[in-house]
Amino acid sequence: MKRINIGILGLGIVGSAVASVLQKNAGAISERVGVQIKVKKGCDIRKVKPPCPVTRNPYDIINDPDISIVVEAIGGINPAKKYVLAALGAGKHVVTSNKELIAQHMEEILSAAEKNRVSILFEGAVGGGIPILAALRDNLSANRITEAYGIVNGTTNYILSKMTEEGVEFSEALKKAKEKGFAEADPKLDVEGYDASYKAAILASVAFGSKVKWAQVYREGIEKISAEDILYAGEVGYAIKLLAIAKMINGELEVRVHPTLVPKLHPLANVSENFNAIYVKGFPIGELMFYGPGAGGNPTASAIISDIISIANDKCQRTNVKLKSYQLKKIETIESRYYIRLQAPDRHGVLAGISKAFADKKVSIAAVVQKETIGNTATIVILIHKVAEENLKAALRVIQKLPVVRRISNVVRIL
Amino acid sequence: MKRINIGILGLGIVGSAVASVLQKNAGAISERVGVQIKVKKGCDIRKVKPPCPVTRNPYDIINDPDISIVVEAIGGINPAKKYVLAALGAGKHVVTSNKELIAQHMEEILSAAEKNRVSILFEGAVGGGIPILAALRDNLSANRITEAYGIVNGTTNYILSKMTEEGVEFSEALKKAKEKGFAEADPKLDVEGYDASYKAAILASVAFGSKVKWAQVYREGIEKISAEDILYAGEVGYAIKLLAIAKMINGELEVRVHPTLVPKLHPLANVSENFNAIYVKGFPIGELMFYGPGAGGNPTASAIISDIISIANDKCQRTNVKLKSYQLKKIETIESRYYIRLQAPDRHGVLAGISKAFADKKVSIAAVVQKETIGNTATIVILIHKVAEENLKAALRVIQKLPVVRRISNVVRIL
Numbered sequence: 001m002k003r004i005n006i007g008i009l010g011l012g013i014v015g016s017a018v019a020s021v022l023q024k025n026a027g028a029i030s031e032r033v034g035v036q037i038k039v040k041k042g043c044d045i046r047k048v049k050p051p052c053p054v055t056r057n058p059y060d061i062i063n064d065p066d067i068s069i070v071v072e073a074i075g076g077i078n079p080a081k082k083y084v085l086a087a088l089g090a091g092k093h094v095v096t097s098n099k100e101l102i103a104q105h106m107e108e109i110l111s112a113a114e115k116n117r118v119s120i121l122f123e124g125a126v127g128g129g130i131p132i133l134a135a136l137r138d139n140l141s142a143n144r145i146t147e148a149y150g151i152v153n154g155t156t157n158y159i160l161s162k163m164t165e166e167g168v169e170f171s172e173a174l175k176k177a178k179e180k181g182f183a184e185a186d187p188k189l190d191v192e193g194y195d196a197s198y199k200a201a202i203l204a205s206v207a208f209g210s211k212v213k214w215a216q217v218y219r220e221g222i223e224k225i226s227a228e229d230i231l232y233a234g235e236v237g238y239a240i241k242l243l244a245i246a247k248m249i250n251g252e253l254e255v256r257v258h259p260t261l262v263p264k265l266h267p268l269a270n271v272s273e274n275f276n277a278i279y280v281k282g283f284p285i286g287e288l289m290f291y292g293p294g295a296g297g298n299p300t301a302s303a304i305i306s307d308i309i310s311i312a313n314d315k316c317q318r319t320n321v322k323l324k325s326y327q328l329k330k331i332e333t334i335e336s337r338y339y340i341r342l343q344a345p346d347r348h349g350v351l352a353g354i355s356k357a358f359a360d361k362k363v364s365i366a367a368v369v370q371k372e373t374i375g376n377t378a379t380i381v382i383l384i385h386k387v388a389e390e391n392l393k394a395a396l397r398v399i400q401k402l403p404v405v406r407r408i409s410n411v412v413r414i415l
Numbered sequence: 416m417k418r419i420n421i422g423i424l425g426l427g428i429v430g431s432a433v434a435s436v437l438q439k440n441a442g443a444i445s446e447r448v449g450v451q452i453k454v455k456k457g458c459d460i461r462k463v464k465p466p467c468p469v470t471r472n473p474y475d476i477i478n479d480p481d482i483s484i485v486v487e488a489i490g491g492i493n494p495a496k497k498y499v500l501a502a503l504g505a506g507k508h509v510v511t512s513n514k515e516l517i518a519q520h521m522e523e524i525l526s527a528a529e530k531n532r533v534s535i536l537f538e539g540a541v542g543g544g545i546p547i548l549a550a551l552r553d554n555l556s557a558n559r560i561t562e563a564y565g566i567v568n569g570t571t572n573y574i575l576s577k578m579t580e581e582g583v584e585f586s587e588a589l590k591k592a593k594e595k596g597f598a599e600a601d602p603k604l605d606v607e608g609y610d611a612s613y614k615a616a617i618l619a620s621v622a623f624g625s626k627v628k629w630a631q632v633y634r635e636g637i638e639k640i641s642a643e644d645i646l647y648a649g650e651v652g653y654a655i656k657l658l659a660i661a662k663m664i665n666g667e668l669e670v671r672v673h674p675t676l677v678p679k680l681h682p683l684a685n686v687s688e689n690f691n692a693i694y695v696k697g698f699p700i701g702e703l704m705f706y707g708p709g710a711g712g713n714p715t716a717s718a719i720i721s722d723i724i725s726i727a728n729d730k731c732q733r734t735n736v737k738l739k740s741y742q743l744k745k746i747e748t749i750e751s752r753y754y755i756r757l758q759a760p761d762r763h764g765v766l767a768g769i770s771k772a773f774a775d776k777k778v779s780i781a782a783v784v785q786k787e788t789i790g791n792t793a794t795i796v797i798l799i800h801k802v803a804e805e806n807l808k809a810a811l812r813v814i815q816k817l818p819v820v821r822r823i824s825n826v827v828r829i830l
Contacts, residue, residue: 017699021557021698021699024698025557025558025559025698025699028558028559029556029557031624032556032624033556123554129699129700129701129703130703131550131554134550134553135546135549135554138549138553138721138724138725138730139538139546139549139554139721140546140717140721141447141448141720141721141724142436142440142444142716142717142718142719142720142721142723142724143440143443143717144440144443209446209447265687267682267685267686267706270682270685271682272680283439283440283713284432284436284440284544284712284713284714284716284717285544285707285708285713285717286544286707286708286711287707287708288544288545288705288706288707289704289705289706289707290704290705290706291682291703291704291705291706292700292701292702292703292704293701293702293703296701297699298698298699298700298701299699299700299701301557301699302555302557302558302699302700303557304557305556305557306553306554306555306556306557308557309556309557310553315553315730
């Protein structure tokens with residue numbers, strides 16, 4: 001029986017869950033994978049109910065020659081980055097679910113691991129407990145992946161689900177999410193798409209064996225989505241979801257996060273509450289979807305411990321495989337279909353003016369629905385055929401100034 | 416760069432797909448996983464358009480010292496079993512997607528692999544391209560799995576989907592499935608649940624590290640499901656799916672295949688066409704679902720080649736882990752909720768008689784709906800609370816003989 005000592009930096013929700021699951025499932029784990037994993041030490045500067053022996057000095061773990069794997073469960077960049085680099089430098093393997101750290105400092109951290117001939121794994125950083133990175137790295141290794149996209153932020157999915165089911169506005173759904181503990185007091189990282197953009201960068205890097213510069217990832221949050229958008233999208237057969245999207249088209253990589261109209265028959269459209277799901281396309285597999293809990297102590301512990309077992313069993317030689325560098329495709333050049341909601345005075349010439357402006361910029365209309373008129377203002381919903389974003393924007397700049405248009409209320413991409 | 420020679424027994428749809436995908440994705444595979452895989456020889460007794468050098472003698476492959484991995488893509492028991500055992504005996508690793516062979520001869524084949532210190536992998540045997548076995552074996556290794564259940568037969572899922580969407584009867588949906596190429600000329604193996612029962616046995620064996628005797632797996636097909644059942648189940652909030660179910664409850668293993676009412680909000684209820692999906696529950700993960708193409712040359716090739724890569728990269732030490740033996744729980748002792756549809760004359764005393772018979776056997780009614788009366792016959796739909804199957808059957812034997820009951824048209828378990 002192989003014995004592995006690990007140390008855990010940070011004994012918050014995730015760190016404590018790792019320690020406690022390792023205790024509860026010790027028998028099952030050693031029986032199935034032939035490894036005994038012992039939490040030799042945990043580190044936290046707060047007073048915590050320790051699930052394991054505790055130190056307040058992270059270097060007691062980083063420099064302990066008995067410890068071969070360090071779990072980073074502090075979160076954020078500082079001081080997590082310093083400790084991760086120190087642990088790698090001291091020849092320890094590192095396991096983390098810190099998406100912010102991996103996304104923002106991928107190159108530096110992967111290089112440090114390679115230089116020190118140790119592994120760094122971060123399954124829990126994308127999709128929480130869903131084993132999506134292992135699937136892309138190992139189980140789908142026969143494939144040429146072309147797309148990986150999905151719902152990777154539980155908070156925004158909860159908010160959008162509530163808005164859909166109950167017809168409430170964003171602010172009320174956000175309040176509910178906070179009450180349920182699904183949103184932070186400051187929800188910016190989630191609702192503005194930062195969290196999803198970290199995960200998009202990591203997803204793309206593993207799916208395409210690439211180094212992705214997080215700062216180049218296009219990001220748009222859900223704060224502009226209104227109950228009206230959800231209603232009208234629903235009427236034409238779509239749900240609205242915040243998607244992280246990574247595609248490789250003709251050797252060009254695009255990585256972006258934005259609200260997206262998803263056809264109701266698409267499996268992602270039915271992912272509700274705070275669940276996550278990632279859709280993968282490739283050859284020869286065709287299409288796959290992985291669905292599960294995207295956050296939380298226990299699901300994240302499942303991911304972290306599976307990474308520990310991979311390292312203990314020497315099954316992750318390939319994590320430090322040579323990664324290619326890509327410039328991400330600029331959002332202006334990306335082609336998409338679009339949903340547009342706009343307000344117009346209730347008089348003749350409105351559709352004529354709008355359609356001429358679109359036609360002038362070679363933007364082709366797929367469907368138009370004029371919704372109810374309130375006072376003398378009509379709401380018009382327009383679906384646009386696939387077009388490069390720069391063309392659409394050029395048309396919208398013209399339309400915005402038309403006397404027959406009051407305002408363009410929202411523009412949302414369609415999957 | 417590691418180089419591996421493989422041989423393929425059987426160059427039908429799956430065997431040819433393996434050879435052709437290995438050609439098309441050679442670059443992507445060697446780049447990502449550092450292995451060059453060459454199809455040295457294929458074997459088929461029919462005249463085939465060879466995607467590789469061909470022999471008509473399987474032993475040219477089995478006894479070739481240059482070949483380290485043999486892919487069995489013949490299907491069925493004979494002669495596949497003989498060749499698989501010969502290959503293992505000759506010290507070759509074996510990869511197969513032959514669910515019938517693995518389910519029916521699991522013990523003999525795994526023992527042969529262990530004795531010869533080689534691996535046998537069979538990812539493609541369950542869920543086609545969905546990497547469910549690798550997930551259970553590796554990526555979820557931190558977990559104590561309690562349940563794994565899902566849609567593992569595309570033919571029956573296509574038939575049930577068509578019956579649901581179009582309101583047609585089984586026979587018409589089956590005809591459509593045959594036209595689409597989703598059902599064989601003799602559809603017995605699929606519609607009577609044999610194919611799903613092979614997969615259930617394999618799924619249970621990997622999920623619970625157990626040897627499962629296929630002959631003990633309870634099996635019921637979809638041939639008795641009528642358009643009426645689907646309609647009434649839909650009215651009370653359920654879809655009908657053929658599920659393969661494996662559960663470990665208090666150290667007791669149950670493995671079964673039968674049509675099942677699945678709540679419409681459950682992710683499995685929305686799996687349509689010929690797609691497959693497997694739902695997994697465990698601690699600490701909670702709940703996960705894997706969705707994808709359950710059959711076909713390309714998806715199966717994805718699974719087979721990923722298995723080949725695992726073996727080539729020495730990442731599957733644990734396939735020959737000690738398996739426990741379990742007696743499967745008898746279906747009579749399994750507890751379930753039930754849907755019952757029965758016909759009764761349209762007169763007083765019907766419900767009184769039925770409810771008394773249930774109450775006498777401690778079977779508790781959850782809901783009753785009396786449906787339309789045609790002539791003087793009323794259709795009654797009854798949902799039953801969780802109860803042991805033997806109690807339900809005892810009550811039904813009494814009810815069947817009641818003068819107020821014409822016939823019990825169908826009894827279907829509820830998830």
